[in-house]
Amino acid sequence: MSTVAGARQVAYDTIRAVHESDAYANLLLPTSIGRAGLSTSDAALATELTYGTLRRQGTYDAVISIAADRGIPEIDPAVLDALRLGVHQLLSTRVASHAAVNESVELARSAGGRGAAGFSNAVLRRVSRDTPGDWMTRIAENARSDDEKLGLLFSHPVWIVRAFRRALAAEGRADELEALLTADNAAPRVTMVALPGLADVPEDSRATPFSPVGFRLGGGDPESVIRESDGRVRVQDEGSQLAALALTRALPVRPGERWLDLCAGPGGKTALLAAEALAHGAALEANEISPSRAGLVRRALEGVPLDVPVSEQDGRTRAAEAPGTYDRILVDAPCTGLGALRRRPEARWRKAPGDVPELTELQRELLHAAVVALKPGGVVAYVTCSPHLAETSGVVADVRREWGAALEELSARDVVTAISDADPGLSPQADGSGRAQLWPHRHNTDAMSITLLRRV
Structure with a gap:
């Protein structure tokens, strides 16, 4: 052969x-x-x-x-x-x-x-x-509708085409649908992160446009760079970097803060949170319900000289057992993953519209439990690697109605813009929220949704 x-x-x-x-x-x-x-x-x-x-x-x-x-x-x-x-x-x-x-x-x-x-x-x-x-x-010519034609030409199930159109329309960008579908079919470039305070960006690399800790190699094998750094340099999408940094940099960190990564697997964001916690004198805990993914979290943390306990519980139970405990919580919620179809192309064929209601119920419960676990004044970052409005603005709206005046929203768009090396041009949402939505075709990242909520 x-x-x-x-x-x-x-x-x-x-x-x-x-x-x-x-x-x-x-x-x-x-x-x-x-x-x-x-x-x-x-x-x-x-x-x-x-x-x-x-x-x-x-x-x-x-x-x-x-x-x-x-x-x-x-x-x-x-x-x-x-x-x-x-x-x-x-x-x-x-x-x-x-x-x-x-x-x-x-x-x-x-x-x-x-x-x-x-x-x-x-x-x-x-x-x-x-x-x-x-x-x-x-x-x-064989398509029965305009949406089916787009689905056939750009290789997306029709329900995803429609979900993307609605999400773009919420920003007044419905005319960018074909650009988004095209971006989903392009191979993503390898993006890396240098854990702040623990690793430097290699000299021959180029900084990513938005994340202050991201870069792309000028050449060479990423695996060798990762090995030489003892895990302090790793592959990570720029959108994931910004999601973690939005939580750590939304407000000034007070020494002694307690942080929780509620749905931590596979650990990329956890490692970045740990580096930030180490730099600011905060403590970090992590939780991941899947034992195998919890093992990946522990492995991801090996390069950070910070003791980070990793529990293996249902996130809803884990948070409910610690009311009023944490200053910052990341809820990187299980979702459809429609924002990462460039990197996980098979996901588009495995998900169905019927998966969304079950996921959104879980997302609501996780976010509610996280708010319970916040101290007064504490902040939760609700993150999904999906732009689907039911998983993003819908979940947040439900939880905010439930908590009323006890929960206020910070502008994730302003926070992400402030920490970015270049203006990402994040668009306002039709619902008036401060949610930040990243896009493959506009930012060359996964379609990451970031919402910041503060318990009053």
Whole structure:
């Protein structure tokens, strides 16, 4: 097997695991690349093929359905993944058509035998006869509505397209919908953080535009930089950095403050909070209900010389057991993750509208419990990696109604703008709140929502 064929095999196996076993591509792919012993260039190819295929899956399924003249459910799943991988190479890469067809047919043969190979060969050769533009026109003509057309062309489920439109419209930016959908299908650049007071930004790197502790490497392997720093430099999206810093810098820190990271896994924001706590003489505690994720939190904290206890409880119980205790609490709430579709492309196919009500109920309960655990004058940062209005402004509005005058909102937009190295241009929300909403297409970050509430 050639090295290029090995890269395709790794991509195919990862895609199969995502669909067959609900694996996470960002966790499985690096391990698979290591086991296969791929070179740097072949590892890059495997990564592009995997993420590109998963991101554009909705579009490719529409193309395959037309080319095969049958519905997607009628195609064997293992063969379908080989077809998706082939169509991605044909329509979105510079891979030679004959190589894309032949290698994908061999993957289908391995998955389904001679009949699957013949079927795949016919489908892919039909796809290869027309240009990507021709196929986009064809699938657009088959759409039953404008929203479905956007969903097919930009490979997003229709319900997500509509949720994004409403969230953008809340800022008067509904006309940016296609730009947002396009950004979701682009590979994100690797952004890193140097824990303040513990690590310096490398000299050959470039500072990120907004976070004062973020940077992007000028070159080299991020993993080697992380190892050499003893964990004090790490990969972290700039939006996540700003979310943690919004809590620590919303108000001046008084020595002796007690902080809590209520939903801490996997620990990136916890490490940044710990560095900030160390610098200002505050104490930090963390909580994560999942034992495996709690282990990741402890690992993330290894580079910070601060004793941070990590409990493993339901966040609602953990906060309720400590009323009036904390000066600052981060509620990085479990959410749909619609703001991180660039980095977790399979998430768009795993979530459904029916997931939102259950999540928003949990989010409300976590935020309410966090307010109970605040001291008078204490601040909670309610953060979601989702712009969905039900998960952001809806949850906050419900909790504020419940607490009435006992809970006031600080302007997260003003706080984020004040700590940023450049003006992020955060837009006011239609509901009049101070919520800060970051966007992939405007800020090159995850679509992070940040709200700051102070207990009066």
